[in-house]
Amino acid sequence: MKPTLKEWFGKEVTQLTLTLRIGCAVYLIYLAWELRGSVLAGDIPFLLAALAFFVIGAALGTHSLVKLIRREYTVPSSPEEEEETA
Amino acid sequence: MENAVKNQKKVNLSLKQYGMVLALIAVYLIFAVITGGKNMAPMTVNNIIMQNGYVIILGVGRLICVLSGNVDLGVGSVVATCGAVAGTLIVDYGVSSPLAMLASLAVGLLFGAFVGFFVAKLEIPPFIVTLATMLMGRGICYVILQAQTKGPLPADYTWVSTGFLPTIKIGAAADGTGGVYLICLIIAAVIAVLVVMGDIRGQKVAAKNGLPTIYTWQLAVKDAVIIGIETFFFYKLGCYNGIPIMLILVAIVVAIYHFITTQTVAGRQIYAMGGNAKAARLSGINTQKVFFWVYANMGLLCGLAGIVLSARNASATPKAGDGFEMDAIASCYIGGAATSGGVGTVIGAVVGAFIMGILNIGMSLAGFDTNVQKIVKGAVLLGAVTMDLLGKRKKK
Numbered sequence: 001m002k003p004t005l006k007e008w009f010g011k012e013v014t015q016l017t018l019t020l021r022i023g024c025a026v027y028l029i030y031l032a033w034e035l036r037g038s039v040l041a042g043d044i045p046f047l048l049a050a051l052a053f054f055v056i057g058a059a060l061g062t063h064s065l066v067k068l069i070r071r072e073y074t075v076p077s078s079p080e081e082e083e084e085t086a
Numbered sequence: 087m088e089n090a091v092k093n094q095k096k097v098n099l100s101l102k103q104y105g106m107v108l109a110l111i112a113v114y115l116i117f118a119v120i121t122g123g124k125n126m127a128p129m130t131v132n133n134i135i136m137q138n139g140y141v142i143i144l145g146v147g148r149l150i151c152v153l154s155g156n157v158d159l160g161v162g163s164v165v166a167t168c169g170a171v172a173g174t175l176i177v178d179y180g181v182s183s184p185l186a187m188l189a190s191l192a193v194g195l196l197f198g199a200f201v202g203f204f205v206a207k208l209e210i211p212p213f214i215v216t217l218a219t220m221l222m223g224r225g226i227c228y229v230i231l232q233a234q235t236k237g238p239l240p241a242d243y244t245w246v247s248t249g250f251l252p253t254i255k256i257g258a259a260a261d262g263t264g265g266v267y268l269i270c271l272i273i274a275a276v277i278a279v280l281v282v283m284g285d286i287r288g289q290k291v292a293a294k295n296g297l298p299t300i301y302t303w304q305l306a307v308k309d310a311v312i313i314g315i316e317t318f319f320f321y322k323l324g325c326y327n328g329i330p331i332m333l334i335l336v337a338i339v340v341a342i343y344h345f346i347t348t349q350t351v352a353g354r355q356i357y358a359m360g361g362n363a364k365a366a367r368l369s370g371i372n373t374q375k376v377f378f379w380v381y382a383n384m385g386l387l388c389g390l391a392g393i394v395l396s397a398r399n400a401s402a403t404p405k406a407g408d409g410f411e412m413d414a415i416a417s418c419y420i421g422g423a424a425t426s427g428g429v430g431t432v433i434g435a436v437v438g439a440f441i442m443g444i445l446n447i448g449m450s451l452a453g454f455d456t457n458v459q460k461i462v463k464g465a466v467l468l469g470a471v472t473m474d475l476l477g478k479r480k481k482k
Contacts, residue, residue, distance in 0.1 A: 019155060020418060
């Protein structure tokens with residue numbers, strides 16, 4: 001059975017993971033912003049890359065921020081438990 | 087006794103913790119092919135350390151912040167300001183280099199304490215406070231430098247980032263060309279011995295306590311790869327100018343923080359707060375104190391990075407530190423802090439910093455356009471995000 005979007009992102013994330021995802025989202029949006037020169041010059045590959053970075057960054061950042069605010073994260077399990085479930 | 091040995095449970099080596107090391111090797115080899123082997127030249131290997139020392143230092147500090155569940159956006163500005171203070175003291179006031187370095191560290195610590203006070207005591211969200219320090223720090227930097235570049239800085243200051251350990255060369259020709267610096271070979275051999283002895287000891291302790299041991303051949307392969315990497319690395323350094331002072335500095339910082347995060351109560355408290363701050367507080371951890379020292383520590387490391395950067399450039403510039411926050415966070419993320427179930431490590435952040443460094447240098451050597459470099463960095467970050475998401479899903 002195909003996982004739903006909710007299941008895809010999953011709930012087994014920690015506060016650390018969400019914080020880092022937000023940081024990465026900001027970096028992706030920053031990279032998209034840095035590519036604005038080439039975008040304005042009309043370079044299609046750069047335009048596509050900037051668009052991809054912005055969309056993915058915004059989606060990832062928003063989703064992670066919402067989960068962080070709603071406290072939808074778990075306490076990290078111990079390394080022994082992680083090995084058993086791997 | 088023989089039955090006990092025969093019945094000793096064997097397990098496979100967990101590749102999860104070495105995933106990023108394999109990624110590091112893969113990135114390096116890919117760029118070796120793209121650049122025609124230029125990134126394997128002794129000078130390039132040396133530059134990987136010299137140009138990315140500050141990324142590693144900031145990555146370690148950033149990791150400690152993130153482990154406690156917080157962010158610091160003001161890193162770049164504080165680095166620039168600390169460098170500006172040191173540069174101005176030396177150039178305009180004739181202060182000695184050691185004093186200027188102490189001043190830089192003190193300014194960094196002050197910034198960190200400032201942030202720590204607002205975050206810990208007044209409980210203002212770190213995002214807001216560090217955004218403020220990002221703006222204030224940059225402004226203070228411009229005021230101190232009066233929008234100019236201060237330099238040149240003296241040799242006893244720049245030595246931190248450009249100096250090498252004194253050593254002797256072996257195998258050199260009569261005219262001094264060729265040969266390898268002895269200290270690099272010695273360090274490579276010592277590390278190789280420590281790696282093997284560490285594994286042997288680990289296996290013995292596990293067997294003694296009835297715990298599963300890892301297959302010997304897998305350990306041998308792992309050790310061969312690690313020893314191969316470090317021998318290659320130190321050999322290349324030995325073919326250039328020996329051990330950079332920067333490498334010693336970075337190794338000390340990494341060792342200290344690795345010890346703190348793995349062997350001390352403070353380290354466990356930081357991890358506990360990152361997992362669940364409320365539970366940590368209820369279990370008796372003084373979260374205010376920990377938050378304060380996490381940010382004070384970040385400030386101190388920014389001061390150190392400020393010294394390293396201004397020493398590397400032999401000057402203090404108002405635009406120093408631009409985008410450093412991004413490099414530091416990418417190092418932490420790519421290094422596996424997000425892919426390892428939320429349990430980030432200092433070593434992971436270092437590996438992430440090396441991946442970023444090899445990417446930067448490899449792309450420069452290959453002559454990639456700066457915009458193309460941004461796309462590659464973004465793609466690498468997306469790859470790490472994908473691994474993170476897929477990893478979480480597979481666990482379920």
